[in-house]
Amino acid sequence: MTNEQSIRQDGPSAALPVDLKHENRKKVLSAFRYGEECTVADISNQTGISRLTVMRAIQFFVSRGILRSVGLGESSNMGGKKPERFAFADDRLTMCIAMWPLSTRLSLRTITGQPVAEMDFASDLRRPLRDVFADMETNINRFLRQQEIGESKLYGVMLSTAGTVDTDSGILRFSVHSPEWGDEIPIRDYLQKIVGERPVVLVENAGKTAGRAVLHQDEHCRTGRVLTIFSAWGLSSCMIEDGRILSGPLSLVGEIGHMSIDSRDEELCGCGRHGCLERLVSRRRLIRMLEKEPAPADSPLYNIGEKLSFPLLFEAAQNGDRRARELTDHLARYYGDALHNVAVVYNPDQVIFQGLVGHACAYFDQQLKARMKNFRYFPGGEAFQIRYDKTDLLSLNATGGWYMLNEHYFHDPLLYQDV
Numbered sequence: 119m120t121n122e123q124s125i126r127q128d129g130p131s132a133a134l135p136v137d138l139k140h141e142n143r144k145k146v147l148s149a150f151r152y153g154e155e156c157t158v159a160d161i162s163n164q165t166g167i168s169r170l171t172v173m174r175a176i177q178f179f180v181s182r183g184i185l186r187s188v189g190l191g192e193s194s195n196m197g198g199k200k201p202e203r204f205a206f207a208d209d210r211l212t213m214c215i216a217m218w219p220l221s222t223r224l225s226l227r228t229i230t231g232q233p234v235a236e237m238d239f240a241s242d243l244r245r246p247l248r249d250v251f252a253d254m255e256t257n258i259n260r261f262l263r264q265q266e267i268g269e270s271k272l273y274g275v276m277l278s279t280a281g282t283v284d285t286d287s288g289i290l291r292f293s294v295h296s297p298e299w300g301d302e303i304p305i306r307d308y309l310q311k312i313v314g315e316r317p318v319v320l321v322e323n324a325g326k327t328a329g330r331a332v333l334h335q336d337e338h339c340r341t342g343r344v345l346t347i348f349s350a351w352g353l354s355s356c357m358i359e360d361g362r363i364l365s366g367p368l369s370l371v372g373e374i375g376h377m378s379i380d381s382r383d384e385e386l387c388g389c390g391r392h393g394c395l396e397r398l399v400s401r402r403r404l405i406r407m408l409e410k411e412p413a414p415a416d417s418p419l420y421n422i423g424e425k426l427s428f429p430l431l432f433e434a435a436q437n438g439d440r441r442a443r444e445l446t447d448h449l450a451r452y453y454g455d456a457l458h459n460v461a462v463v464y465n466p467d468q469v470i471f472q473g474l475v476g477h478a479c480a481y482f483d484q485q486l487k488a489r490m491k492n493f494r495y496f497p498g499g500e501a502f503q504i505r506y507d508k509t510d511l512l513s514l515n516a517t518g519g520w521y522m523l524n525e526h527y528f529h530d531p532l533l534y535q536d537v
């Protein structure tokens with residue numbers, strides 16, 4: 119009696135054999151998800167599924183052109199027959215588009231994540247929506263022509279941009295970087311028109327796209343509660359619970375840049391409010407603070423003006439420069455208060471800074487923790503693990519965007535069904 123027959127006899131509450139078959143196929147294919155080469159025995163050992171069932175599933179995917187044989191591997195120490203190795207064979211590509219306020223990057227990767235090509239071009243999200251997408255169309259077509267990629271070669275396209283995005287409906291709800299566009303903009307439809315009907319098209323907020331990169335980079339981020347903080351031209355976060363991205367009915371979850379930290383602050387935020395975290399910790403704010411109270415002549419921040427950057431500030435603070443430390447204290451104070459507020463509503467296990475604050479120095483970390491320490495609910499004074507990732511944000515974004523498309527591919531139920 120086969121496994122499937124025995125389950126059928128367990129009665130109506132047991133999994134249907136056809137579901138079990140699909141579930142097994144899914145587990146088998148997931149072994150190839152990131153470009154691995156595997157033998158039947160490898161997968162059987164990993165999944166606990168019998169070799170016969172693994173072999174049948176592999177034959178199913180080979181017959182559909184999703185897996186292919188890549189020849190014989192090494193035999194085991196005991197000698198004997200060399201096992202056949204298999205690899206993912208669907209050679210279509212994914213494209214991640216970072217449509218950010220001042221520039222756009224197109225990143226092509228295979229479905230399993232190997233980088234293929236990239237292109238950057240200038241963009242300005244303050245221009246009218248139609249102009250931005252007309253430019254986008256020209257550049258995408260040029261890029262795909264250069265790479266000799268037709269519509270059928272593209273499995274999916276993912277667009278990451280500023281503002282609140284509803285991934286399910288494909289709508290950009292609102293962005294402070296392009297308020298003239300209005301709200302409820304069907305950006306997925308705009309993109310689908312450019313790339314044609316065939317490719318899968320997904321859209322997401324930039325912070326949530328870059329944040330997803332941790333799901334690929336670090337298996338410890340796939341369980342528990344993780345908060346990534348995206349700091350660049352804007353400030354937002356991605357809240358991940360057991361690998362799932364939280365969003366909410368207005369896609370507002372994670373918009374920590376608009377957390378009210380000091381409502382008496384004079385600067386008006388693009389969102390319509392005062393005292394938003396994004397405004398308090400902006401580079402512009404630090405430049406203004408330096409204009410008001412300049413650094414002395416022996417400071418690396420002396421007369422720095424527009425050349426001020428976060429890596430430079432953190433380096434100077436770490437080296438003990440007084441004015442750099444004051445500005446770093448300012449950042450640590452506001453980030454500390456924001457993380458305190460995050461802790462009491464989200465209670466994360468881990469917080470990971472990406473982008474500008476990913477370059478923070480030990481001095482910032484120490485001041486940040488000191489700011490949060492007096493809250494007596496935190497055991498031992500520490501609420502969560504804090505990490506800093508210096509990886510370029512556009513690379514994280516390309517990884518996160520590809521990951522969304524990879525997940526979409528491997529979770530598609532049609533992939534596992536008999537034709």
Ligand SMILES: [Zn+2]
Pocket residue numbers: 375376377387388389390391394396
């Ligand atoms: Zn705001």
